[in-house]
Amino acid sequence: MTAETAPLLELRDVGKDYGSVIALDGISTTVRAGEVTCVLGDNGAGKSTLIKILAGVHRADRGQLLLDGRPADFGSPREALDAGIATVYQDLAMIPLMAIWRNFFLGAEPTRGRGPFRRFDAARAKDVTRRELAAMGIDIRDPDQPVGTLSGGERQSVAIARAVHFGARVLILDEPTSALGVKQAGVVLRYVAQARDRGVGVVLITHNPHHAHPVGDRFLVLNRGRSLGSFPKADVSRDELTRLMAGGAELDQLAHELERPAT
Amino acid sequence: MATGAAGEPSTRRADERLTAVGPLRRLLVKPELGALVGAVAVFAFFAVQSEVFRSARGVANWLDPASTLGIMAVAVALLMIGGHFDLSAGVMTGTTALTVAIVAVEFEQNIWVAIGVSLVVALLIGFFNGWLVTRTGLPSFIITLGTFLMLQGLNLGLTKFLTGTVTAGGLASVPGYSSAEWLFASRMTILGAEVRVAVLWWVLFTALATWVLLRTRFGNWVFATGGDEVAARNVGVPARRTTIALFMTTATAAWFVGTTLAVRLTSVQANTGTGQELIYIVAAVIGGCLLTGGFGSAIGASLGALIFGMTQLGIPYLRWDADWFYFFLGAMLLLAVLANRLVRRYAEAARR
Incomplete structure (x- = not known):
């Protein structure tokens, strides 16, 4: 639908080395507003490296990162955040011992007063937290409770709500469903869809094609640091995704090996 | 528009689940609760048995060791909440006291100049500790153990080199001493008892630290840095x-x-402060600070210091052997650690 406008975020032949190891090479894909781009790959495929480049933790060694069609270069997570790229990490998203509202505004605390009397506006922070979570349909009993008392799915959901609140235009989700049960994963995917419907461009990193296929609009499949292609949803089925991820021929080989020997 | 399919079930159910977080649990989550109970118990224990202990003069007496310890314990608690230790904190009180005395007496400077130089020295040491810890990622325990030993050597070596003895003294006759004495070591009479001004500073610093921790951005960052x-x-x-x-x-x-210390005593021993660093940590832990960081309170650390002061003077008031003091302190520490662990488990038990 939005094919004519420039994508929010575009990768062109991006690559990254760690010493002599080529962690990522020749990666190209696009992220559009109101769409979900899924990055699929098995362990060690380079998903984490890709997130870190997008989030400003690492710099790409090769290729280009385009934000709104203009080349971008993030030196720190802060710079990426300021450009509207928010990352929700798998298990590092929250500080467990801190209250929900403190976590929600961590690093971007609203303040009152000036000079030495500048202080954290706690009343507003609690109020906004409660409202934003309710707007996402997230059921939180008490913003004062420590995040550690929330379930994994709730924690992911709070992190997503936080990113959306802070005006994220691109939301990167690192394996948001991997540690969750079936039901909890469904809840998180619903919030992903909700963020998408609010016009956010979502990058969903996962190794589960069953989670990716229903919510994704575009699929980038990685294998051992290289791209196996970036497909729009119309061009690829769930089974094809699964096959691609496992490395196609390798899976056939495995099936062959596991077959019962003919008697 | 944002309320999609997931929006509906929340509102009703949230109310009935709210009761699960009762007022008792809410209170137990406060890190300083254990220290408060402990302080009341220790006070009651000594006050019942000793009339001097509960008199105004007695209170002023045990507030005094609590005050200087408390100022340090509050700062150490902030650092612990931020996820680090500072073993050089004790010996640093000696370094700064010696700097004041040596610069004022040996280099014949106004005492305020000496106090200023001492502050610069302290800030440099603190910066060095912090910079090394963040730069290397090594445990602060080992890095500040290094600075601790280095400072201990410097305190002795430089004092001997500059004064010829292991004491730097003669502060009372230095220009500016009376105004410095007023600020750092004066006494005032409250309810017929002489209270040292350090008690006032202690209360002030505790209030300031609490405000910074709970009501500023920096405080939020301290919890976060220590938490993860x-x-x-x-x-x-x-x-x-x-x-x-x-x-x-x-x-x-x-x-x-x-x-x-320097202004009060007017002469400083080269080994001042050595061994105090662990007492600061004990006070902070009794006050509810977790050794792993991310949780604790300044008021708690102050209460920990109060327990320390009460015990230190309460034991001689009861005419017990002073050797029992450390046994008592160790027992308090163990109790506090166990209580903190229980409180944390209970607080987080809601979902797990």
């Missing part, structure tokens, strides 16, 4: 700057206490 440094950095918290600032805060507290 990587996560904090990922959401944009300047974790390195926070850590360095905390080490410099501890150093500043050491400077304040060191200056107080």
